[in-house]
Amino acid sequence: MNATVVMILALCLGTYAFRLVGPALHGRVEVPARVQELASAGAVVLLVALLATGALTEDGGFAGWARPAGVLVAGVLAWRRAPFAVVVLAAVAVTALLRAAGAG
Amino acid sequence: MRSSHRTTRPPGARTGTSLVRDSSLVWLAGGIVGVSFGAVSVAGGLPVWVPVVMSLVVYAGSAQFSAVGVLLAGGGPLAAAATGLLLNTRTAAFGLAVADLLGPGRATRLLGAHLVTDETVAFALAQPDPARRRTAFWISGLGLFAAWNTGVLIGALAGTALGDPARYGLDAAFPAVLAALVLPALRADAGVRRAALPGAAVALAVTPAVPAGVPVLLALLGLFAFPGVRR
Numbered sequence: 267m268n269a270t271v272v273m274i275l276a277l278c279l280g281t282y283a284f285r286l287v288g289p290a291l292h293g294r295v296e297v298p299a300r301v302q303e304l305a306s307a308g309a310v311v312l313l314v315a316l317l318a319t320g321a322l323t324e325d326g327g328f329a330g331w332a333r334p335a336g337v338l339v340a341g342v343l344a345w346r347r348a349p350f351a352v353v354v355l356a357a358v359a360v361t362a363l364l365r366a367a368g369a370g
Numbered sequence: 371m372r373s374s375h376r377t378t379r380p381p382g383a384r385t386g387t388s389l390v391r392d393s394s395l396v397w398l399a400g401g402i403v404g405v406s407f408g409a410v411s412v413a414g415g416l417p418v419w420v421p422v423v424m425s426l427v428v429y430a431g432s433a434q435f436s437a438v439g440v441l442l443a444g445g446g447p448l449a450a451a452a453t454g455l456l457l458n459t460r461t462a463a464f465g466l467a468v469a470d471l472l473g474p475g476r477a478t479r480l481l482g483a484h485l486v487t488d489e490t491v492a493f494a495l496a497q498p499d500p501a502r503r504r505t506a507f508w509i510s511g512l513g514l515f516a517a518w519n520t521g522v523l524i525g526a527l528a529g530t531a532l533g534d535p536a537r538y539g540l541d542a543a544f545p546a547v548l549a550a551l552v553l554p555a556l557r558a559d560a561g562v563r564r565a566a567l568p569g570a571a572v573a574l575a576v577t578p579a580v581p582a583g584v585p586v587l588l589a590l591l592g593l594f595a596f597p598g599v600r601r
Binding site (some may be wrong): 269270272274276280281285287288289291295302304305310311313315317321323324326329333340341347350354355359365 | 384392395399416423426429433437447461462467469470472480482483485491506514541543547549550555557561571574589590599
């Protein structure tokens with residue numbers, strides 16, 4: 267087997283194993299309500315961390331100003347409960363315009 | 371996303387329509403990022419089948435980008451797989467969070483597990499009731515899988531002719547999708563907020579110092595601030 271196939275197989279099997287933990291346990295093990303509640307909170311904690319790092323960082327460093335500015339606009343709109351499409355398109359438009367104007 | 375017109379009208383076909391409408395933007399953005407993944411892989415010297423097969427069987431955007439990045443930098447297949455796996459550890463936590471949405475059948479659980487991604491989990495958890503969460507998971511998951519893989523195929527075949535998605539601001543789309551989906555929950559639930567904000571601060575603080583994937587895992591330390599965890 268060549269190296270690339272090994273890499274894809276390892277990544278595929280490992281990722282699927284991670285994904286299957288929850289669904290495989292469900293229905294077999296009585297998950298206490300408290301644990302389920304923590305899993306839901308943990309998912310939101312992870313998503314907010316992904317939001318923060320995805321908005322601000324790239325390859326371990328600062329992502330430049332254009333993207334955080336776009337996401338900030340999205341954040342304000344989302345907080346004010348703007349429709350989903352408005353939030354996402356505003357972020358993309360602000361970031362693209364700032365880049366066109368020369369911001370990083 | 372609990373806009374007023376959805377709570378004042380009965381659920382049903384309209385629910386599906388609004389979920390498809392909101393998901394379709396995520397599909398579009400995912401498809402375009404998929405195009406860039408296919409193009410980057412082929413431009414780096416990998417054969418067309420590598421990004422295409424990888425996207426079908428791994429189906430995890432950030433892990434695929436990093437694994438191919440390591441591979442193209444000469445890092446070796448195991449280092450590449452390890453980098454991607456580190457990024458995907460979070461899917462275990464997501465799987466736990468959505469397990470009850472996948473239904474009782476073995477086949478739906480096996481298929482549903484493969485569709486667990488950041489966007490789809492965020493999309494499902496943002497819905498107000500269990501029935502809607504379940505529908506949202508499958509609509510977002512199946513659509514994103516189709517869009518991502520179609521995009522990767524197009525990118526791998528077209529090569530780099532399509533340009534850099536960052537020019538069009540598309541790198542802001544995914545953080546913005548997450549903002550749209552999680553900020554309403556954060557606003558409504560002070561307990562989750564107390565855990566999520568310090569968690570995000572930890573993730574940002576350690577990002578320059580630790581491998582990709584670790585920052586968001588360390589964000590889970592924020593759960594110690596979740597009400598009732600510390601006695």
